[in-house]
Amino acid sequence: MRSLRQVAAIVWKDIVAELRTKDIFSAMFVFALLAILIFEFAFDLRVDNVREVAPGVLWVAISFAGVLGLSRSFSLEKDKGSIEGLLLAPLDRSVIYFGKMLGNLSFMLATEALVVPLFIVLFNLPLYLPGLLLVVLLGTLGFAAVGTLFAAMTANTRAREVLLPILLFPVLVPVLISAVKLTGGFLDNIPLQENINWLRILIVFDVVFLAIAYMTFDYVVEE
């Protein structure tokens, strides 16, 4: 119970800092929007039915924008020296991990809350897609689970903004594949039973990588 309050305090700290500057959110939102627009132009020239590539476009936009937000979240802490304060606080290290992870998750979800409706409008898709919300939530959770840990690592490296996507994307391939498959399934009104294995992979990935990140975060932030 106490550690839950501690996690909430870290998330709240990140949200307040973000609300004052709106750095991460605005960068992620504009970038995701640009990615969708660029894909729309690029594919419109060659692909007969843009709807076919819509799930891929959405997830590439989410992943690229997500990387931007993740690398900011730790480089800000690092540049202002606040990570030392966080590490010195009488907290379990896993509390810091879950706090930062939930913070990143909420920024990404907030961005997606604007990007997904715009994506639906731009690609002329059905508006009511409850299944899509589930996929976006699970996919983003996997993204934030791995991404937060890797961002904590790359914040301590040379060329950190460049390294994060290189580390992150190969590990996230199962999330991207299953999220794209599931999104496509919902857009084409395929019953979930046919795609249930993809949903399972997504859940397995989230659970496994949250657990590994929880176990290894200590080693990443120790000095």
Added chain:
Amino acid sequence: MRSKWHWLIALDIVAGLAMLGAVYMALIFAPDAANLASENEIKAQHIFYFHMGCNVGAAIGLFTNFIASILFLVTRQRLWDGIAVSAAELGLAFGIGVLASGSIWARPTWNTWWTWDPRLTSAAVTVLIYVAYLMLRGAVEDPGRRARFAAVYGIFGFVSVPITFLSIRLWRTIHPVVFGAANPDARGGFALGPNIRLALMYSMAAFALLAITLLIHRVRLERRREEVEQLQERLTP
């Protein structure tokens, strides 16, 4: 000091002879696969022995990297970090061998160098994970931190491989499955006759021996490098 490594020289010679044997087994001893259609396909099929051999080498390298990464985090001994980086480099080299030999085989058999078949995709992703692993090592200067970060990433990378592989079973694949259940949609598959099986087992064993020998050399090199580093630190005031 020198005599300590006599056994390694002996191992080098054995591994070298075993690899010569593997060439003989793959190209001369192994019979042509009976059911393949064209001359090119039949000739190309012989690369399969090296393809599987590289697979064994890559598996040894990547699995050793995973175990050494865990052991480093548990014990904090530099030795395990040296083994981890050596194994990752080795696994990467054999992994590229898997992709290259597969590609050469695929050209006459599937009529394309590359296809986004899930099994090919996951092999390529695995190679990319270990490229990223080495890039991460290159980007961290402090040796202690480099070892910790690399170990954490090694664990993540290795765990993600089977999850990526799981998605293969869901996608329809044209990659032949030679062991276990046959894939009815596979293109270019063949049955394992007794001589083919013997040649295959032999070349997999030879590649395993080669991989282990190279790994020992690479670990030894890494330890020498550390020794030199320590000597340099002692000499520079």
